[in-house]
Amino acid sequence: MANMKVAPAKGKTPPVDWEAFLAGFSRGKTVIEYGAGRSIFRQGDPADAVFYLQSGTVKLAVTSQQGKEAIVAILDANEFFGEGCLAGQPLRISTAVAVTDCTLVRIDKPLMARTLHERHEISELFVVHLLSRNIRFEGDLVDQLFNSSEKRLARILLLLANFGKESRAETVHPRINQEHLAQMVGTTRSRVSHFMNKFRDLGFVEYTGSGGLTVNSGLLSVVLHD
Numbered sequence: 264m265a266n267m268k269v270a271p272a273k274g275k276t277p278p279v280d281w282e283a284f285l286a287g288f289s290r291g292k293t294v295i296e297y298g299a300g301r302s303i304f305r306q307g308d309p310a311d312a313v314f315y316l317q318s319g320t321v322k323l324a325v326t327s328q329q330g331k332e333a334i335v336a337i338l339d340a341n342e343f344f345g346e347g348c349l350a351g352q353p354l355r356i357s358t359a360v361a362v363t364d365c366t367l368v369r370i371d372k373p374l375m376a377r378t379l380h381e382r383h384e385i386s387e388l389f390v391v392h393l394l395s396r397n398i399r400f401e402g403d404l405v406d407q408l409f410n411s412s413e414k415r416l417a418r419i420l421l422l423l424a425n426f427g428k429e430s431r432a433e434t435v436h437p438r439i440n441q442e443h444l445a446q447m448v449g450t451t452r453s454r455v456s457h458f459m460n461k462f463r464d465l466g467f468v469e470y471t472g473s474g475g476l477t478v479n480s481g482l483l484s485v486v487l488h489d
Contacts (some may be wrong), residue, residue: 288370291371292368292370292371294369295367296365296366299356299430303361304324304358306358308354309355310348310372312371313346314343314368315368316340316367316372317344318340319340319367320337321337322334322336322362323337323357323358323359324358324360325358330457333446336403337398337447343392346467356436359478362443395469413485415449416444416459420444420462420468420478423439424477424478435478440458465481
């Protein structure tokens, strides 16, 4: 199996080269291309594999018995998901959908479980990866419980634009529309539209010609304002 490479970085935990790790698997993995809008797995499907997102964006959503959908996470490249199968989860508790065109690596549950058991350096890095993601999810929950819908929307926009990574903001993908944002914030689409117009008038967001959205640093003032 190929040795894992870690790129140096000052003052922070070096990023893990998961591509090199996955390249060492000759069996038990499948590279799959998913077009935008295609379901990767559905709520209630057998949980029999872990997925690694090489490129693209994936949303995880949960549907209630009444048919109401709530987006619980938006995942970007270099993230794992579906790991609940490793903890005895027999069925998927959420639906994973490709928001953009995606390239995924599907890793069979037995292979992933055996690797984590036999290679402690890999299991430690995998745990750190999951804990870092759970910290973000915990922040989402606290945000949902205690902050106004305007603040929640501002925070989600900053996260979607990767604000703070490499000291720059990126354009939010146009496929993440106001309906998606409403589901993530936990409010109505009309409220999201109202706040987006307000953010635009204040110069916090700018719409691009392709339908994308650029988030400016001034939006932080909404999140930080008491």
